[in-house]
Amino acid sequence: MLEVRDLKVYYYTKKGVARAVDGVSFSLKRGESLGIAGESGCGKSTTGMAIMRLVERPGRIVGGEVLLDGTDVLKMDEESFRREVRWRRISMVFQGAMNSLTPVYTVYQHFKETLKAHGAYAGEEEAREITVKMLRMVSLPPEVADRYPHQLSGGQKQRVAIALALLLSPEYVIADEPTTALDVIVQAQIINLLKELQEKGMSIILISHDLGVISALSDKLLIMYAGKAVEYGSAEKVLRNPAHPYTKMLLEATPRVSGGELRWIPGSPPDLTNPPSGCRFHPRCPLAKEVCREEEPKMVEVENGHWAACHFT
Numbered sequence: 001m002l003e004v005r006d007l008k009v010y011y012y013t014k015k016g017v018a019r020a021v022d023g024v025s026f027s028l029k030r031g032e033s034l035g036i037a038g039e040s041g042c043g044k045s046t047t048g049m050a051i052m053r054l055v056e057r058p059g060r061i062v063g064g065e066v067l068l069d070g071t072d073v074l075k076m077d078e079e080s081f082r083r084e085v086r087w088r089r090i091s092m093v094f095q096g097a098m099n100s101l102t103p104v105y106t107v108y109q110h111f112k113e114t115l116k117a118h119g120a121y122a123g124e125e126e127a128r129e130i131t132v133k134m135l136r137m138v139s140l141p142p143e144v145a146d147r148y149p150h151q152l153s154g155g156q157k158q159r160v161a162i163a164l165a166l167l168l169s170p171e172y173v174i175a176d177e178p179t180t181a182l183d184v185i186v187q188a189q190i191i192n193l194l195k196e197l198q199e200k201g202m203s204i205i206l207i208s209h210d211l212g213v214i215s216a217l218s219d220k221l222l223i224m225y226a227g228k229a230v231e232y233g234s235a236e237k238v239l240r241n242p243a244h245p246y247t248k249m250l251l252e253a254t255p256r257v258s259g260g261e262l263r264w265i266p267g268s269p270p271d272l273t274n275p276p277s278g279c280r281f282h283p284r285c286p287l288a289k290e291v292c293r294e295e296e297p298k299m300v301e302v303e304n305g306h307w308a309a310c311h312f313t
């Protein structure tokens with residue numbers, strides 16, 4: 001079980017302190033998948049990076065716990081975390097990973113270097129075998145091993161990036177925008193691939209600004225707005241019965257989910273160094289009243305296994 005409790009990650013910028021992740025909690029069991037959705041800049045990637053303990057300056061994890069089977073991995077010393085947890089138990093496909101492959105390395109060389117970096121390289125022959133096996137896992141033919149990134153399509157590169165993240169057989173994989181910048185057909189193929197991995201028992205945290213992508217895959221949903229969790233729970237319940245006005249608006253802005261007329265959310269997310277008082281969504285919320293400006297809403301259970309933070313639920 002992976003449990004994130006009251007996670008806080010702040011960026012200490014010249015402009016001030018950006019509270020990018022400000023008290024986010026969720027959990028997922030082995031084999032479960034969780035989708036994290038929300039507009040650009042709401043703290044999705046930062047949440048993933050914090051779980052991996054890869055938040056870099058000026059960012060810092062300032063509070064909370066990340067419990068992996070009950071052990072707070074944020075309290076482990078860096079060396080043990082690197083040896084036992086990062087990539088081995090929890091791994092991440094970074095946002096834009098497919099464009100971060102090294103242009104002068106073949107696909108095989110990427111696998112070889114990654115194996116070496118983890119002290120798992122035991123010679124050319126075995127590394128080749130492992131590469132072909134990993135490629136097969138993401139439905140790529142063996143000959144891809146000898147290609148350079150520029151000889152691959154976007155979808156193929158994304159599969160390679162996913163295969164690299166799976167190299168040490170992690171239990172939890174954080175996939176950050178794995179379908180962004182791919183055409184819809186390839187998007188669907190990547191989603192199916194993630195589904196297959198989930199069926200094999202892997203737990204996936206899928207990060208996307210696109211609720212359509214997330215709803216196709218996730219058992220649970222976490223909706224973030226401006227560093228806060230605004231709604232959380234069983235994906236089926238959140239999608240069927242969204243309780244937070246932001247979630248409703250996000251759904252209406254998602255073609256494949258809404259089905260109806262497409263709407264957009266007026267305005268834009270706030271500057272996180274100076275977020276609105278009370279409910280951070282109040283300046284854009286059609287329901288906003290005085291109380292929303294004054295008081296921050298707490299997460300309350302709206303139905304069994306479904307929570308939202310809104311004064312009007």
Ligand SMILES: Nc1ncnc2c1ncn2[C@@H]1O[C@H](COP(=O)(O)OP(=O)(O)OP(=O)(O)O)[C@@H](O)[C@H]1O
Nearest residue numbers: 011013020039040041042043044045046047209272
């Ligand atoms: N290195 C950094 N320095 C300063 N601020 C940062 C840094 N990285 C992120 N932030 C800020 O933290 C907030 C959250 O960023 P994050 O990348 O987590 O958002 P996101 O939800 O993943 O957005 P997107 O959908 O665009 O990927 C943003 O307001 C961003 O400006």
Ligand SMILES: [Mg+2]
Nearest residue numbers: 044045046095
């Ligand atoms: Mg991001």
